[in-house]
Amino acid sequence: MxxxxxxxxxxxxxxxxxxxxxxxxxxxxxxxxxxxxxxxxxxxxxxxxxxxxxxxxxxxxxxxxxxxxxxxxxxxxxxxxxxxxxxxxxxxxxxxxxxxxxxxxxxxxxxxxxxxxxxxxxxKLDLDQVVLSRLAVGDRDLAEELYQQLLEGASFETLAQDYSQTGDRLFNGMLGLLSRGSLPDALRAAVDAATPGDVLPPLFIEQENLWCVFRLDRVLPATLDHPEVLETLRNELFDQWIMRQLDGxxxxxxxxx
Structure with missing residues (x-):
């Protein structure tokens, strides 16, 4: 041979x-x-x-x-x-x-x-985007205390600068634009029940081992005529079609x- x-x-x-x-x-x-x-x-x-x-x-x-x-x-x-x-x-x-x-x-x-x-x-719900700010600390009691201060009118930006333990405190706690689908389940549920401007009760974010107080700043609903949304959907559908062909x-x- x-x-x-x-x-x-x-x-x-x-x-x-x-x-x-x-x-x-x-x-x-x-x-x-x-x-x-x-x-x-x-x-x-x-x-x-x-x-x-x-x-x-x-x-x-x-x-x-x-x-x-x-x-x-x-x-x-x-x-x-x-x-x-x-x-x-x-x-x-x-x-x-x-x-x-x-x-x-x-x-x-x-x-x-x-x-x-x-x-x-x-x-659509997973493609919607939100703008969030957060105040992140390691102690639950401190998170509860800061949450109460916010409800009483304290400045979110000032508290974030003074107490937050994450790098976004340099930006007054602003996290920027996030996909709703990328949020942890508990945070997504809280965001769904909130309106822009609401401060959310403290949540434990397991991935970072931190207690966080979030503020919902904006909600940007996804639309089918948005180029990035359209591209994402087309690519996902195309990948699904390819997988069906491979399965056969x-x-x-x-x-x-």
């Missing part, structure tokens, strides 16, 4: 076959991850079908590359060439890669469009000697 052709050559002499490389990945616990990515790309290639049909125009590809260069501050030709070399690409390979990305985006949008409205309804495959991995 002929020896397997080399897959990787090390120092110009030592050769690793594909089978050896696969066994190394298996030993490192990375084989399933690699196979999963290969199968994902297989499913996407199958879905794209005839590459000539629905292929992005050359103008669309060039526009996408120009936009990327602008966003990545690579408008200077020398800087762009240096970046290409650092990525192991040339101009033609980048065009091919960009063309595929545009094709996949078109596929994603076509598959997900019929389901967006219903999925948005299902996901009968996979057998054959590793030769």
């Amino acid at each position: 002929a020896a397997s052709p080399p897959f990787i050559v090390i120092n110009g002499q030592q050769q690793l076959s594909l089978a050896q490389a696969v066994r190394y990945l298996q030993a490192a616990g990375k084989l399933d991850e690699m196979i999963g990515e290969i199968l994902r790309q297989f499913v996407l290639d199958q879905a794209l079908g005839d590459r000539a049909a629905g292929q992005p125009t050359g103008a669309a590809v060039e526009a996408a590359i120009a936009h990327f260069r602008q966003q990545a501050d690579l408008t200077d030709p020398l800087a762009f060439q240096t970046w290409l070399e650092s990525q192991g690409l040339d101009a033609e390979a980048l065009q091919t890669q960009t063309q595929r990305e545009l094709q996949l985006r078109q596929l994603r949008d076509r598959l997900t469009e019929p389901h967006l409205s219903q999925y948005f309804i299902e996901r 495959l009968d996979i057998e991995v054959l590793v030769g000697e």
